[in-house]
Amino acid sequence: MAWTKKSHQDIKEIVFSALDKNVNYSTKGVLGIPASYLDDKVFNQDDAFLDNAPYISSLIKNPNHIGCHTRGSSESFFSGTQQIERDLIEMCAVDILKGQPNEFDGYVASGGTEANIQAIWIYRNYFVRELKAQLDEIAILCSSDSHYSMDKAGNLLVLDVHKVPVAFDTREIKEQEILHAIETAKAQGKKYFIVVCNMMTTMFGSVDTVQAYTNALAQAEVAYKLHVDGAYGGFYYPFTEGKTSLNFENEHITSVTLDAHKMAQAPYGTGIFLVRKGLIQYANTQEASYVEGEDCTLIGSRSGANAVAIWMILSKNGPFGWQEKIYILQKRTEWMCKQLDQLQVEYYRHPRSNIITIHAKSIAQDVAEKHGLVPDNHHDPQWFKIVIMEHVTIEKLMPLVDDIKALNV
Numbered sequence: 001m002a003w004t005k006k007s008h009q010d011i012k013e014i015v016f017s018a019l020d021k022n023v024n025y026s027t028k029g030v031l032g033i034p035a036s037y038l039d040d041k042v043f044n045q046d047d048a049f050l051d052n053a054p055y056i057s058s059l060i061k062n063p064n065h066i067g068c069h070t071r072g073s074s075e076s077f078f079s080g081t082q083q084i085e086r087d088l089i090e091m092c093a094v095d096i097l098k099g100q101p102n103e104f105d106g107y108v109a110s111g112g113t114e115a116n117i118q119a120i121w122i123y124r125n126y127f128v129r130e131l132k133a134q135l136d137e138i139a140i141l142c143s144s145d146s147h148y149s150m151d152k153a154g155n156l157l158v159l160d161v162h163k164v165p166v167a168f169d170t171r172e173i174k175e176q177e178i179l180h181a182i183e184t185a186k187a188q189g190k191k192y193f194i195v196v197c198n199m200m201t202t203m204f205g206s207v208d209t210v211q212a213y214t215n216a217l218a219q220a221e222v223a224y225k226l227h228v229d230g231a232y233g234g235f236y237y238p239f240t241e242g243k244t245s246l247n248f249e250n251e252h253i254t255s256v257t258l259d260a261h262k263m264a265q266a267p268y269g270t271g272i273f274l275v276r277k278g279l280i281q282y283a284n285t286q287e288a289s290y291v292e293g294e295d296c297t298l299i300g301s302r303s304g305a306n307a308v309a310i311w312m313i314l315s316k317n318g319p320f321g322w323q324e325k326i327y328i329l330q331k332r333t334e335w336m337c338k339q340l341d342q343l344q345v346e347y348y349r350h351p352r353s354n355i356i357t358i359h360a361k362s363i364a365q366d367v368a369e370k371h372g373l374v375p376d377n378h379h380d381p382q383w384f385k386i387v388i389m390e391h392v393t394i395e396k397l398m399p400l401v402d403d404i405k406a407l408n409v
Contacts, residue, residue, distance in 0.1 A: 002087060003095035005318020014084070015054035015308055021080025022063050022304075033077060037062050055309050063304030066291055068280060070105040073293040078304055085307035091314060093274045096238050097256055099248030106274040108260075108307045110299050112231025113149040115257035115273035118283065118298045120153040120194050122255070122275065123225040125282040127192040131223060135159065139185045141213075142196040143173050145206060147229060150196055160190070171206035171348060178216035186220065193217065193224040197253075199246045200233025203376050203385060204348055205355030207237065210245050214252050227255045231271065233353070234258030239326040240352040254279060260310040265390060270306045273297075325390075329354045332397075333388045339401045343408055354388040364407055371400045 006014070025036050037045070038060050044050075050057045058081065067074050069082040070089055085108060093104035109115040120140060127133040135158050142150050144163045154161040162185045164173050182193065195217065198208045210226070217224050228246055230237065235258060238247065247253070255275040260266035280296045288295040317325065333354045340347050346359040358373070360382050368375070368384040375381030386392070386400075 001095055001319075002101075003091045003314060003319050005321060006315040008316070011312055011315055012052070012054050015058065015312070018080035018084050018308075019057060019061050019063075021083075022061060023077040024061075030077065033064075035062060035064055055305065055312060058305035058308040059303075061305075065108070065302040065304040065307060066295060066297075066300055067288075067293050068105055068107050068296045069293075070107070071277075071280065071293075071296070075292045081304040081308060084311050085304065088307055088311045088314070089272070089274065091311075092234075092258060092272055093248060093256075095319060096234070096258075097247040097274065099274075099276075103277050104248075104274055105277055105280040105296075106272065107297050108302060108310065109271040109273050109297070110269050110302075111261065111271035112147065112229070112257050112259040113152065113271075114298055115231065115259075115271045116147065116149040116196070116227070116229055117153045117156065118273050119227040119255045119257065119275065120150075120159070120196075121157060121298065122279055122282045123194045123227070124157050124159060126225065126279065127194075127223070129282065131192065133192045137189060137191045139190040139193055140196065141178075141181060141185070141193045141224075143198060143201075143208060145171060145201045145204060146196055146198055147202050147231065149229075159194070160185070160188075162190075166206070169348065171201070171204045171350075173208055173212055175212040175216050178212055179219060182216060182220040182222060186222070191222065193222055195224050195226045197226060197228050197246065198233075199228050199230035199237050199256075200350070200353055200355070202232055203355075203374075203383065204357050205232070205350050205353030206348070207233070207246070207350055207352070210250060210253070225254055226252050227257070228253055229257050231257045231259035232262055232355075234272070235260065235263040235322075236326055236329075236354065237352055239323050240330060242352060248276070260313070263389075264310060264313055266310050266313055267306065269303065270310050272310070329388050329390075332392070332394060335394060336386065336388065336397050336401075339397075340404075343401070343404055345404060348383075355385055356388070357383045357385040359383060363404060367400070367403045367407065370403070373400075 063078040063081045089106040093099040140161045162181050164181045197210050258272040260270035261268045284296045345362040348357045373384040376383040
C-alpha cells in the first residue's frame with residue numbers, strides 16, 4: 001500500500017527532504033531556467049516562518065513540474081518534489097482506484113476540466129494514429145448530465161459530442177438509450193467512440209452504470225476508449241459502502257479524472273489525471289525539445305506545490321481517516337434527506353452521494369438563493385442542489401429546513 005497515515009513530523013521531513021533535492025536558486029549557479037523562487041519583496045521567506053510550513057515552503061521554492069514524471073526522464077532540477085507527485089499518482093491509481101502497481105501514468109492538472117480534455121485528446125490521437133481514423137469519424141459519447149468540459153473538448157478537438165438522455169427523476173441512463181445514441185452517430189459516419197462515464201455528476205451526484213455503456217458498445221461492435229469523470233466523486237464514491245465497477249479493476253476503463261480541490265479540500269489547481277501505461281504518449285509534444293523528457297500534458301508548466309498539497313492531505317488523513325470523513329458526510333446527508341422526506345419535498349439523491357438536488361417546484365427560489373443553493377440553470381432553474389461539504393454541518397442545514405417548513409405550513 002502506497003497510502004499510509006503519516007504524522008506531521010514525518011510529512012515535514014519528507015517534503016523538506018524533497019525540496020532539498022530540488023534546485024536551490026539562492027545557492028546553485030543555475031543560469032538557464034526562466035524562473036526563480038517567489039518574489040521575496042512580496043512573499044515572506046523568513047526561515048522561522050517556513051520551518052513548520054512544508055506546503056508554504058513548496059510554494060516559495062516554486063518548483064516547476066512541467067511534463068509527466070511517471071514515465072522516463074523529467075527536468076532534473078525538480079527531482080525531489082517530482083517523486084512526491086509520482087507517489088501521489090500511485091496512491092490514487094492503486095489504493096483508491098484499485099489498479100496494479102507501476103501500471104499508470106498521470107499528473108496533477110489544473111482541474112477536472114483539463115484532465116477530461118487530456119483524456120479525450122489522447123484517445124483522439126490514438127484513433128487517428130493507430131486506426132487511421134478521420135476526425136469526422138470520431139465522436140465523444142456521454143450522458144446529458146455530463147460536465148460541460150466534454151463540450152469544451154469537442155470544440156477544441158473538433159469532435160462531435162453525442163449525449164445520451166437521462167431519466168428526469170432518477171438521472172439514470174438506459175442501455176437501450178446508449179445503443180440508440182451510438183446507432184444515430186454511426187448513421188452520421190462515426191466509427192470510433194471516446195466514452196465518458198460519470199462517477200458522481202457535478203449537479204446531481206448521479207453515477208452512470210458502466211456496464212450499460214460497455215454492453216451497448218459491444219452490441220454495436222464499435223471501437224472505443226472509456227474514460228471515467230470522477231472529478232467530483234473520485235475522492236468520495238470509492239469510500240462509500242458497496243462495490244463498484246468504476247475503477248481500474250474494470251479492464252474497459254483506461255483513464256480517470258479526479259479533482260482534489262473539491263472533496264479533498266486542496267487548493268484550486270489540483271485536478272488529477274490517471275491513465276494506463278502506453279497511452280499518454282499520444283499527447284506527447286516532441287516539439288518541446290528544451291524540456292527534459294518532453295511534455296505529454298495539456299497544461300505544460302505546473303506548480304509542484306500543488307502535488308505536495310494533495311499528498312500532504314492524503315498522508316495526514318490516511319486511508320482510514322479518509323473513510324471516516326466520508327462516513328460522517330454520508331450521515332449528515334442522510335439526516336438532511338430525512339428532514340426533506342418529512343416535509344414531503346421532492347428531491348434526487350444517489351444513495352452513495354453527498355449531493356441533494358431539490359426539485360424547483362418544491363422550494364421557493366428566494367429561499368434557495370438565501371441559503372446559497374445552486375441551480376442547474378440560472379435562466380430557468382428546474383433543480384437546486386445542496387452539497388454536504390466539511391463546513392456544511394447540521395447546524396448550518398437547520399435554518400434551511402426551518403425556512404422550507406415555514407413555507408409549507
